[in-house]
Amino acid sequence: MDITIRDILAYLTEWRCPLLMLVLASAAVVLALLGIIVVLVFGLVKSYGVPPDKHPHGASAMFVLGSGGHTTELLGIVAQLDFSLYPIRTYVSFSGDTLSTVRALRLEKEKSSSSSSSSSSSAPRKVVTLELPRARNVGQSYFTSIFTSLVCGFEAVFAVFRVRPDIVVCNGPGSCVFICFAALLLRATRIKLTRLVYIESFARVNSLSLTGKILISVVDRFIVQWPSLAAQYKDKGVEYFGILA
Structure with a gap:
């Protein structure tokens, strides 16, 4: 046939x-x-043209802590903030780094005890600490880090969608990339127009970190702490205010 x-x-x-x-x-x-x-993607691109939300009672801020020097730098910057502008604060650390959480809570206690009654606000105050799985541990193989990174990514999405911060501030730990992309997803869906601020580590003098290179084109404000980096990446819209902490 x-x-x-x-x-x-x-x-x-x-x-x-x-x-x-x-x-x-x-x-x-x-x-x-x-x-x-x-x-x-269309919603995300349009979100960059939307002016920041007004926060008459203060904004919700999420601070992504690394470990060691990253935590020291970021908490040094956070210590200079007016907490009345950010009455709801969330500190994110990663598994195996309980010291960062302890230091964040210590800073909160010091700021609370040093604040005067005249500067206190009637806005509700809330401090939350979150611990997420680490994307990759020191010495971990690149193959197995694929799976731990996926877990970290999913946990980051759940955390960001649950907290819905008005602003996310981070300064370089690799795992913060997942937090930032989760915030971008939050913006793209118009659930919350979360603003992203990335502060490059003080240790980066002549070149950006890998995290910085990934995030430089997507964050709202990218801040460097050395004039050499500011000159090198001025066409990328980086900002320089000197040493911050």
């Missing part, structure tokens, strides 16, 4: 053909995903 091309085409056009149904279902899923991505 001879089978012609017309016979094959006739068979493929039948809805009962499993292969055709599989191809159509796959095409529908791909098109749906592409549509969602296009909508999210």
Whole structure:
């Protein structure tokens, strides 16, 4: 029995053909995903032109702590802030770094005890600490870090969507990339127009960190602490105010 091309085409056009149904279902899923991505990207791009929200009672701030020097630098900067402008504060640390949380709470206690009654605000005050899985541990293989990074990413999305901060401030730990991209997803869906501020580490004098290179084009404000970096990346819109802490 001879089978012609017309016979094959006739068979493929039948809805009962499993292969055709599989191809159509796959095409529908791909098109749906592409549509969602296009909508999210379009919403994210438009969000950069939207002015910041007004916060008559103060904003909600999320501070992403690294470990060691990263935590020291960021907490030094946070200590200079007027806490009445950020009555709701969330400190994010990563597994295995309980010291950063302890230091953040110590700073909160010191700021609370040193604040005068004249500067106190009637706005509700709330301090939250979160611990997320680390994307990659020191010495961990790159293969297994794929899976730990995925876990960190999912946890970051849940944390950011639960807190819905008005601003996220970070200064370089690699895991903060997941927090920032979760905040971008929050903006793209218009759930909250979270602003991102990245402060490059004091230790980066002549070149950006890998985290900085990833985030420089997506954050709202990118701050460096050395004039050499400010001159090198002035076309990227970086800001320089000197040594911050």
